[in-house]
Amino acid sequence: MxxxxxxxxxxxxxxxxxxxxxxxxxxxxxxxxxxxxxxxxxxxxxxxxxxxxxxxxxxxxxxxxxxxxxxxxxxxxxxxxxxxxxxxxxxxxxxxxxxxxxxxxTGSDIQDEYIKYLKQTESLYKRIYPIMLEKKSLMNQVYNGDDNAIIENQLNDLNNKHFTLLDSIRTKNLRYAWNHPDSYLAADVILFYNTALSKDSLKKYYTNLSEPVKTSFQAEAIKKIFSLNNNIAEVGEKAPNFYTKTSNGKEISLTQFKGKYVLLDFWAGWCIPCLKKHSELKELYKTYHPKGLEIIGVSFDKDKKSWQDNIKKEEVNWYNVFVGLDNIKKDDAISKKYNIQPIPAYILIDKDGTIIGRYLNADKDSKDMEDLEKSLKKLLK
Missing domain, CATH: 2.60.40.1110 (Immunoglobulin-like)
Incomplete structure (x- = not known):
């Protein structure tokens, strides 16, 4: 070491x-x-x-x-x-x-360490590159109007392979950080992966760092994140309330939906995977809205005009609210309160306002739409 x-x-x-x-x-x-x-x-x-x-x-x-x-x-x-x-x-x-x-x-010990660190995942990244090229080719076909079930299945398969490799890379890199507590590089690695870790796990990684490394600005940033994350609710905790306006100008808050199940849908019109999931969401809404499910779409679109246009284009009939791409990291943003970054992401809240499920990019165990549907089927019979 x-x-x-x-x-x-x-x-x-x-x-x-x-x-x-x-x-x-x-x-x-x-x-x-x-x-x-x-x-x-x-x-x-x-x-x-x-x-x-x-x-x-x-x-x-x-x-x-x-x-x-x-x-x-x-x-x-x-x-x-x-x-x-x-x-x-x-x-x-x-x-x-x-x-x-x-x-x-030459002459930098930590740069030499960094080169060795990169080599441990080099073979995995080499496997990702052709997958990304193939995904790009298929996405071009989609943009050209060749959208069909075969292409969608191919994309889903490639995405699964891509995410599996990224998970392997993350596991290797975080293991390195854990095994090298005296390394300032370890603090950088933990900081990079902070959104992939629960607040308890993030705190454990920080605690494992040596005292000299804890004085670094990287470690200070980690400490600040898990301190702030004490205010970010996870599964089993109360969902943070929010007040905002819908696309129709109506003021809403999360607390007004007490007594109903609420699904927060974090999406954007520029997010192709988000749009792909809308057909499944529409089916879930059609089936479970009469039984007490409400969906609130939380948009990361670049501006409100794009947001309004995308709502019409997608024909989403549930509640829609705007966060905006420039505001997703602000402390009072809905996305910040729920620790959302990659999208699509879904959070399921029960009748008492408790978070009972996180899915897709809102979840660290890669729970998918099938898991969401199973949860709804069990809850809303």
Whole structure:
């Protein structure tokens, strides 16, 4: 196991150096993005002299940084952005214009650890790539109007394979984090997977970290999340109430549905899997609405016009409320209260306002529509 540095108290012990060369006439300067000793986000400009550069900075703990060259858009896979880990190291790298993303870093212990960490799931990611290509091809057929049961079955099969591989990757990565409590990389891994963990599990992973790692900004972020998650209800707990307006301008709250079963449907018009599930939801609504089921569609559409248009297009006749893509992480958003990020996601609430089921992306055990239908069939005979 690679043991990384504790956080020292003196400035010199927090020092790092990045030096190297740049090949390419268009790159006049570099910009380094990182968090400094005070955990403030910093963007430092690094001049290039005769193709060479050197920069000395100070950070609180080992972290992933971004070094950019001639960049117009900061998209994640931009070829002129180099991302790598650095601690209290003297790092050397040689950059080639339009190939920053392929840079090899020397002198960073945590970057060496990160490379080894990636290798443990390399074979799994290689299996995902052809699945994604095949899914893209099938989705193009759907967009071109070739939607049929055969394509849908093929997509479902590919999605299942994709999710199974992602679950395997997540399991391996979280096991790594658990087995390396002295690694600052472990804190990054836990932070990345925080939405896939229950609040109790997240707290256990945090507690398992060594005391030096707990002082990192990554670990502080984890602690903040599970502290906030104390207010996020899970199965068996009371569903958080909310007040909002429907697509018809009617004010509603969750408490007004006491005495009925409520299904929260988190969706968006841009979400193809969400739209695919609407036909199944309509059948469930047709069967169980007369028996006491209400559905509240919670939209992540980009704006209210798109939301209204998609409601009409999909012909969904249940209650519809708007959160919006830009608001899903706000503390008062319905999606935040129920810890929803990937969609489609469904939450089932009983007559007393208690959460009794989470399905699809709202669930960490991958319960699906079939599980939802079984629950409704049992509850609403």
């Amino acid at each position: 690679l043991m990384l540095h504790c956080v020292p108290s003196t400035e010199s012990k927090n020092e790092f150096t990045i030096s190297g060369s740049v090949k390419g006439a268009s790159t006049k300067q570099l910009i380094l993005y990182y968090k400094n000793k005070e955990n403030k986000s910093i963007a430092d400009t690094i001049p290039i002299n005769n193709g060479n550069f050197k920069f000395i900075g100070y950070l609180n703990n080992p972290q992933k940084v971004a070094l950019t060259g001639n960049v117009k858009e900061r998209i994640y896979d931009n070829q002129n952005i180099a991302r790598f880990y650095i601690g209290e190291d003297k790092v050397s790298l040689h950059l080639i214009e339009d190939e920053f993303n392929k840079v090899k870093v």
